[in-house]
Amino acid sequence: MGIDISSVLDKASLSDLTALKLHEKYLIGPHILGIEVTQGIQYFRASRHLTDPADRGPDNSLQLVAYKTAWVRVYVRAGWGGAVNLSGNLEIRAMRNKRWLPVWVDVGTLTPQTPGTVTAQTLPDYAAERGNITATLNFIVPAEDMAGHMSFKANIWRSNDATSAIVDSETLEADVSLLQTLRVRGLMVAYNGSNAAGNGNLNIAAPTVGDLQTTAAWSHTVFPVQADGVFSSAGTVTLTVPLTGAATAPGGCSPGWFTLNGQLAAAKANDGNRTDVVYYGLLPNGVPMGPVIGCASNGVTSGGIGNGVTMAHELGHFAGLPHAPCGTPGNPNYPAYEPYDPAATPTASIGEYGLDINDGSIHPPAQKDFMSYCSPRWTSIYTHQRLTNNAIFAPTSVYPRIRIPELVDPWLWPWEYIPDPAPEPWDIWKNRIEELRMRPVITLIGTFERDASITMQHVMRVDAQSTIATGVPTKMVAELLGANGEVLASAPVMRIPADAHGEGGCGCGGGCGDGEPAVFGFQAMVPNVGRGEALRIVHVGALDDADGKLRRPLTVAWERKASRRPLKLGDIAVKASARGVTLAWKVEGEGADGAPVSCSVQFSKDGGRSWNGAAVGIEGGKVQLSPDALPSGKLIFRVLAHDGFDTTTRESDAVELAVRAPSVAVMSPVAGARVEAGAPMRLWGSAQSSSGERIDSEHFEWLLDGKVVGRGREVWINAPKPGRHEARLVVTDGRAEGDASAGFTTHDPDHEEQAPR
Secondary structure, X not given: OOEOOOHHHHHHHOOOHHHHOOOOHHHHOOEEEEEEEEOOEOOOOHHHOOOOHHHOOOOOOOOOOOOOOEEEEEEEEOHHHOOEEEEEEEEEEEEOOOOOOOOEEEEEEEOOOOOOOEEEOOOOEHHHHHOOHHHOEEEEEOHHHOOEEEEXXXXXXXXXXOOOOOOEEEEEEEEEOEEOOOEEEEEEEEEEEEOOOOOOEEEEOOOOHHHHHHHXXXXXXXXXXXXXXXXXXXXXXXXXXXXXXXXXXXXXXXXHHHHHHHHHHHHHHHOOOOOOOEEEEEEOOOOOEEEEEEEEEOOEOEEEOOOHHHHHHHHHHHOOOOOOOOOOOOOOOOOOOOOOOOOOOOOOEOOOOEEOOOOOOEEOOOOEEOOOOOOOEEOOHHHHHHHOOOHHHOOEEOOOOOOOOOOOOOOOOHHHHOOOOOOOOHHHHHHHHHHHOOEEEEEEEEEEOOOXXXXXXXXXXXXXXXXXXOOEEEEEEEEEEOOOOOEEEEEEEEEOOEEEEEOOEEOOOOOOOOOOOOOEEEEEEEEOOOOOOXXXXXXXXXXXXXXXXXXXXXXXXXXXXXXXXXXXXXXXXXXXXXXXXXXEOOEEOOXXXXXXXXXXXXXXXXXXXXXXXXXXXXXXXXEEEOHHHOOOEEEEEEEEEEOOOOEEEEEOOOEEEOOOOOEEEEEEOOOOEEEEOXXXXXXXXXXXXXXXXXXXXXXEEEEEOOEEEEEOOEEEEEOOOOEEEEEEEEEEOOXXXXXXXXXXXXXXXXXXXXXXX
16 A cells, blocks of 8 residues: 555544644644544545545445444554554443433443554554554444444543543544344254265254354344344244255256255245345254255345354345355446456455454455355445345334334234334334235245246245245246136246355356246245135236236146145144144145145234244144244144145144243354454353343353353453363343353464474
8 A cells, every 4th residue: 555654644634624723743742543433344544545536435434333332443643753652542422312302421431452552653554554453542332332423532642651641632423323133033944854875864953043143143243233133933844855966057056955945935934924024044054965055045045053154145135135246247236446356347345444343353455245255255335335224124213203113022023012002103103014914825936947847835825925025027927716717816926036056166046147047946925815716827928018017828837726625624732841842733635636735833922913933844743843933921823734725724722831041142252263362352142032022231141261251242351361261151031041152262373383384
């Protein structure tokens, strides 16, 4: 970048010269150059490194979000007096009641992170300073303090001055009122099928909600969302075929992946196909797979336990982000950040300096966006801006006139936690309820084959939202027909774009180029207006240019007639134990047109007003549900038997489930992490109560190697001396106590032996 010869004038050039009244001390004595507040990536003096003015932004103009940890970097200069060691503090104030009574409150005064001092230079190199966390005075603002309109006042003094006489101060104000929340519903995958060699069987249990929480830690770090999320299970599926075999087309998915994605789509529909949460299929370790090692369809994305980068990438697709252009053609709107990209040729560079709020590590601008196929990965200017005010995070304000709570019971629908009567204006609440309301639908899930035939996997009649997230319309329509062949209801058949990942690299499963791939998964949501006599999928012509209506069908791709008599369900036996809940029932009847009969299970904790997915694809009349996936208290279970055309339902008697320990997860440090001894270290955890109620921060207790070191969802310490250590989190919700731990290693970089040659 070259020497920053203008550094002594930066303070003047970044503000009004007349108002600043440049004093002699800025030329001679130590002073503050500027303040950067970052939660992952931030603009700061962008003109010093981004060569295209269109890529630049004012200092600190990338949006901050409420209740997410922030690092405040204070940049200092020595003036012409030569290098000097400086220390200081950070005074924080916030306006928390801006709408009703705009009063500033003192949040607190922070001391700098270890080592607590910095050597101020006169003319430091820009890249060397921004790329080195030790080149600035650093302050960590805990997540619970980041909210409202905030003021950060930095004071500095000479570190050898016993009186701490302030030599310079600077204040930065920032809007931290945007509140976004990550709410994840896990589609838990169990495996009961052949091993990779095909000479034995594997039986692998489905992951837990705790696994979902720890896997989401990286997403929480790079997404502009508050530190506290909502995690729950949307039910389990059992995969019985290995994810091995060749792709159906170059860069595409193998048959096993299409099977899994169909199961995940069915589980999502069984859970109501909710749009107020994001769904993620979580695979256990050990499932045979390859050469295709991932095929995540938008809306039913999936990945393995602990693979946080994959989860963030796939949830990014769920949020509407295409691939960033590196390793794949990618998003045509992604900018080139010169000089880190060739002129007008984007390669997914992140564009600014990133910072990991968990440990303060710096990510240079040339690193790659996590939505690309290149590494090392971090979030970019572009992706941060696209995920700000993104609907999947239910963006709101920390002080609106009214708001729907963002941290709510994961097993209730909005009409269960909206006040009754609702405050004015009622239309806001009414519109939100209508957006999320369940409606009777017939969901058809299958695969369009290379020969234009259709393999139907699931036909289910459920109450769900009919939106198919990121689905792409095809030239097919699904129809429900009456006794005389009349169309009672119809819906477009939506292709589910799939991103395939291979062992030798990554490619597009037909979702990156123009036109439809030869083989793809699809889903249709037909309004369930009555039983009807037949279901079919038809190929149609192009859209009529005059009125936008579809031309008459050309050919029938698939059809199924109603069975002569619907299935019959017997009473449901429910047995609760410490291992979970066992349900048993009997089904009489056969599938329509030879279709297999399958069952799914739902549960309700509010007397049948809100139903949640518990399991799908059950071919026998028995299932055991993990207690981890169920709330405590009084529940009703519902079995839905699907014959490929009709769905028959039956509810159980209410059963009381005992209170269980909270589901606890250590989000930071990551198990197996290697941390520099003495460096700032974030102890950060997540917990979900069995009742669905939020657990207050004071009920989180942290232990390091068996000794209590603090309370709260987030605690900052200096990493212990070199060696192996254990961070343990104990959480109580007033009824039961749960815990989780993560082992990690600390090291001293100045006293490490060099690796043998």
